[in-house]
Amino acid sequence: EIIASESAAVAAYGASSARVENSLIKGNQDDGLYTEDTARIISRETTLQDNSPFGARASGESVILICGGEVSGNAEDYGEEDAGRVYRNEVDMCLPG
DSSP, rough: OOOOOSSSSSEEEETTTEESSOOOOSSSSSSSSEEEOOEEEEEEEEEEHHHHSSEEEOTTOOOOEEESSSSEOSSOOOOOOOOOEEEEEEETTTTTO
């Protein structure tokens, strides 16, 4: 669980990557999940709830992949800046592995 952080709950920068599984990310003040540059976050069966300004935000050329879980109650669920992309339950991208 990551609850009520003053910054992003999980953030990835540069060319880094992060994986979040079976977690609760709730009430964080600077995004639940955040990526920039060419970073990548994969979230599986995780709840993103009541975060602001976004549940998940990708900027630069980064990617956030959300596979399953709940996304609700965020100020905005998804944010995309520049070429950054947030994908939710994309069948081909969410294969196990």
